[in-house]
Structures are given as C-alpha cells and as structure tokens.
Amino acid sequence: MNYKHISLIVCFFSVLTVEAQQSDTTISFSLKEAIDYAQSHQVSVLNASIDEEIAKNTVKKTIGIGLPQVNGNVNFQDFLKVPTSLLPGEFFDKPGTQVPVRFGVQYQSSIGIEVSQLLFDGSYLVGLQASKTFKELSNKSLKRTRIETAVAVTKAYYSVLVSNEQLSLLDANISRLKKSLNDTQALFANGFVEKIDVDRLKVLNNNLETERENVIRLLELNVNLLKFQMGMNIHSKLKLKDSIASLQVEESINLNDTTSYQNRIEYSLLQTQKKVNELDVKRYKSLFLPSLVAFGSSLQSLQSQNFSALFDRSFPTTVVGLRLSIPILSGGIKNYQVKNAKLELLKTENNLINLKNGINLEVEQAQTVYRNGLKSLENQKRNMELAQEVLRVSKIKYEQGVGSSIEVTSAETSLKESQNNYINALYDLLINKVNVDRALGKIVY
Structure with missing residues (x-):
C-alpha cells in the first residue's frame, strides 16, 4: 500500500470521527436561538434567498438589454x-x-x-420598472418564508416544552403512586387492607407507566420535528434552554385592531403583485409604440x-x-393582451379586498380562541390544584380508617385527568398565542 492510499484512509476516518463527534455533541437552544438557527439552515429559507439572488440577476439582465x-x-x-x-x-x-x-x-x-x-423601446422601459418590482416581490417572498419558518419552529419548540412538562407530571405521579403502593402492600401484609386495594393501585401504576412510555416516544418525535423545522440533522442531539415556567403568557391583547392587515406580509405581497399587474398593462400598451x-x-x-x-x-x-x-397590424393580438392584463389587475384588486377581510376575520378569530384558551387554562389549573387536594384528603382519611381505597384510586384518576386537561390547555394556549401574533403581523424577520 503506497503513501497516497494511506493518506486517503486517514482522511476518511478523520471525517467519520468529526461526524461522530458532532452527532455526540448536545446543542442547547433557546427559542430565539432556534429560530435564528432555522433562518440560516432551513431549506425553504435558503431556497427563498436563492430566488432573491435570481431576481437581482434578472434585473441586471434586463438592464443589459439596453446597453450596447x-x-x-x-x-x-x-x-x-x-x-x-x-x-x-x-x-x-x-x-x-x-x-x-x-x-x-x-x-x-x-x-x-x-x-x-x-x-x-417602450416595452424595455416598462420592463426595467417591472424587473425592479419583481426584485421587491422576491424580497417579500423571502420575508414571508422567514416568518413561516419562525412560526413553525416556535410551535414545534412549544410542543417539546409541553411534552417535557407532561413527562415531569407523570414522573411525580408515578413516584407518589409507588409510595402509596408500597404502603398499601405493607398494610396488606399485616392484614389491615384487602388484596383488591393493592390491585387497584397496581392497575393505576401500570397505566401511568404505559402512558409515560408513550409520552417519551412522543417527546422524541416532537424533538425530531423541531430539528426538522430548524433545518438540523435529526440525528443531532438537541436540548432546550427554555422551560414552561420561563414563558410569559399575556393576559390582555388588543381587541380593536382593525389595521393589522397592513402589517401582514401577505397583504404587502399582494400589493406588490398589483404593481406588477399595472406594469403589465403599461408593457402591453407600449407594444403599440x-x-x-x-x-x-x-x-x-x-x-x-x-x-x-x-x-x-x-x-x-x-x-x-x-x-x-x-407596428402597423397585429391581428388584434395586442388589444387582447391589454384587455387580459387589465382583467388580471382587476382580479388582484378583488383579492386585496378579500385578503383584507380574511385577515380581519383571522385576527378576530385568533383573539377569541386565545381568550377562551386563557380562561380554560386558568380553570384547568384550578381543577388540577383541587384534584391534588382531594387526593391528599382521601389518603389521610384512608390511612385513618375512615375512607375507602376506592376514594383514593378515584382521586388518583381524577388528578391524572386534570393534569392531562391542563397540559392540553397549556399547549393550545401557547399555539393560539403564536396564531394571534401571526394574525396581527407581529412576527417579523
């Protein structure tokens, strides 16, 4: 084996070592850092940036037509x-x-x-204006892609946080239930309780263990989804810096914002499209010159x-x-081109009116759902606290011999249900908050 072959083998294993080190390294991200990472690694953003460069080159190409x-x-x-x-x-x-x-x-x-x-050449002069508008259109398309990426990353990030919170609650429940199960088994061994009391707690424990395994698998899936939305290799190790406790939930939002459509990139894109349609009308008219x-x-x-x-x-x-x-005679082709361009302009104007109404409806709907979600979260949190208190009292009564094991298992089941309801309400509220910010045009990148 010559020196060249040895060098190639060494380089190959060096690359494998670097990749292995990268896959073993755990990277921590806050929500903002995750969004920033996605803005430079997500394929949709990268392709939108390429489209923007293509638009810039198209402008230069159009200018070149008028040069010697x-x-x-x-x-x-x-x-x-x-x-x-x-x-x-x-x-x-x-x-x-x-x-x-x-x-x-x-x-x-x-x-x-x-x-x-x-x-x-009249069409060339209009073409210069249209190429610059096309550049503006591609720039706004890039902004829309960045906003959509930020929304997708935020929702995926929240899904992981909620799954982590759900797992923490399950671990606490399992730990508490195991203690109750051990205590009940000790009482059964001394003849103070019946075997059915032990069996009831075993059933609850088995159900919690199964639910925990499901949540762990769901958490892994949510983490992979987050890595995908970020444009990260799904085999990389990812850890979140933020937690549910660090998130701030707004209790009041603007209920009378009727101009939010002006902040939406979709509305701005359609306005630019209207400029393109107007330039198309001018371009076809210039063909008569x-x-x-x-x-x-x-x-x-x-x-x-x-x-x-x-x-x-x-x-x-x-x-x-x-x-x-x-130009003398074109068989009426130019006339129909102008007419079709005017009709396309009319369609865009109609779409602007429809989009404005749609955004206003979306804002109102998002705000209503968010307010309802906020009330629901408050209610589910109170229910969870009440369920914890009911379980505490039921255990005391059972230990003092004035309560039954059925009351304890029923309280355990109610607590688990209230916790699940709280987790679902928390997730819905976080997602609805993202929807409100997006509807109001507050997400800007």
Whole structure:
C-alpha cells in the first residue's frame, strides 16, 4: 500500500470521527436561538434567498438589454464548384446564344464586427420598472418564508416544552403512586387492607407507566420535528434552554385592531403583485409604440482563386444606420393582451379586498380562541390544584380508617385527568398565542 492510499484512509476516518463527534455533541437552544438557527439552515429559507439572488440577476439582465450589443463574426467559404450564370451571347459576339460564365472565386472569407444600441423601446422601459418590482416581490417572498419558518419552529419548540412538562407530571405521579403502593402492600401484609386495594393501585401504576412510555416516544418525535423545522440533522442531539415556567403568557391583547392587515406580509405581497399587474398593462400598451435602434458594422472581405493568396488583398465595407420599427397590424393580438392584463389587475384588486377581510376575520378569530384558551387554562389549573387536594384528603382519611381505597384510586384518576386537561390547555394556549401574533403581523424577520 503506497503513501497516497494511506493518506486517503486517514482522511476518511478523520471525517467519520468529526461526524461522530458532532452527532455526540448536545446543542442547547433557546427559542430565539432556534429560530435564528432555522433562518440560516432551513431549506425553504435558503431556497427563498436563492430566488432573491435570481431576481437581482434578472434585473441586471434586463438592464443589459439596453446597453450596447457587440458581436464579432468570422466566415470562411470554399466553393468546390464556383456558381455559374448564363449571360446573353451578345456580350461575346455570339448573338442568340447563352454563354455560361463563372462569377466569383473559389476561396472567400470575411471578418467583421457589429454594434447595436437600443435608443427607444417602450416595452424595455416598462420592463426595467417591472424587473425592479419583481426584485421587491422576491424580497417579500423571502420575508414571508422567514416568518413561516419562525412560526413553525416556535410551535414545534412549544410542543417539546409541553411534552417535557407532561413527562415531569407523570414522573411525580408515578413516584407518589409507588409510595402509596408500597404502603398499601405493607398494610396488606399485616392484614389491615384487602388484596383488591393493592390491585387497584397496581392497575393505576401500570397505566401511568404505559402512558409515560408513550409520552417519551412522543417527546422524541416532537424533538425530531423541531430539528426538522430548524433545518438540523435529526440525528443531532438537541436540548432546550427554555422551560414552561420561563414563558410569559399575556393576559390582555388588543381587541380593536382593525389595521393589522397592513402589517401582514401577505397583504404587502399582494400589493406588490398589483404593481406588477399595472406594469403589465403599461408593457402591453407600449407594444403599440415604435422602437428605434442604432447599428453599425465593419467587414473585411477576402477573396482569391488560390488559398495561399487569400490574405493578400481585402475589401472593406463599413455601414452605420438607424432602424425604426413601426407596428402597423397585429391581428388584434395586442388589444387582447391589454384587455387580459387589465382583467388580471382587476382580479388582484378583488383579492386585496378579500385578503383584507380574511385577515380581519383571522385576527378576530385568533383573539377569541386565545381568550377562551386563557380562561380554560386558568380553570384547568384550578381543577388540577383541587384534584391534588382531594387526593391528599382521601389518603389521610384512608390511612385513618375512615375512607375507602376506592376514594383514593378515584382521586388518583381524577388528578391524572386534570393534569392531562391542563397540559392540553397549556399547549393550545401557547399555539393560539403564536396564531394571534401571526394574525396581527407581529412576527417579523
């Protein structure tokens, strides 16, 4: 094995080692850091950035149409059979006959350059304006993609936080239930309780253990979803810096905001689309205008019967001029193009009205759902606290011999249900808060 092969093997294993180290490294993100990471790694954002660059290049390409155009050309011809023409015999004292005469030489070549400059073209001038508007449109599309990515990452981040909270509650329940189960088994061993009391607690414990396993799998799925939304390799290890306790829930929101549609990137995009439609109308109207082009060319013609003498003499030709193109008749095509462009503009204006109404409805709906969710969370939190108190009292009564095991197991079941209801209400409220911010146009990137 030579040195080159050894070097390749060393490099290969070095790459594997680096990748293994990266996959073993746990990366911690706050919500803001996760969103910032997604803005530079999510494929949809990267592609939107590429589209923006394409739009910039399109503007430059359109500008280039109005700049001087220069073309060079070289031509070489070898007439294996020189063209022959018939001339009247009177030229050769042979009246009444046709005399074949060859015109030209076997070898011909030419070298030239052509220059043209667009002086006036209405569609080009409108095209310049449209290209800049197209650039603006792509820029706003990038912003919309960034906002959508931020929303998706935020919701996925909240899903992980809620799953973590649910897992913590289950662990606390299991720990408490195991203690109750151990105590009850001790009482059963001494003949103070029946076996059915132990069995009831075992059933509850088994159910909690199964639910915990399900939540762990769901948590893993939510973490992978978050990594996907961030544009991170799903095999990487991710840890969240934030917690449910660190999140701030607004208890009051603006209920009378009727101008929020102006903050929405979708509305701004449609306004830009309207500009594009207006420029389309102008562009098609400009097709009725004449266009003017200045041109010039210089040509060196080389001709010879012998190839060796082809470059001995040249015959120059130089021309400059103006070309005016005046549209006269197009079969009504341009008229219908203008009409269709105006109809497209009308459609966009209708879409703007509809979008404005839709955004106002979305804001009202999001605010209503958020207010209801806030009340529901408060109620479920109180229910959970009451269920904890009922369980505490039921245990005391059972231990003092004035209560039954059924009351304890029923209280355990009620507590678990109230905790699940609280978790669901918490998740709904967090997601609804994102929906409210998005509807009001508060999410800006």
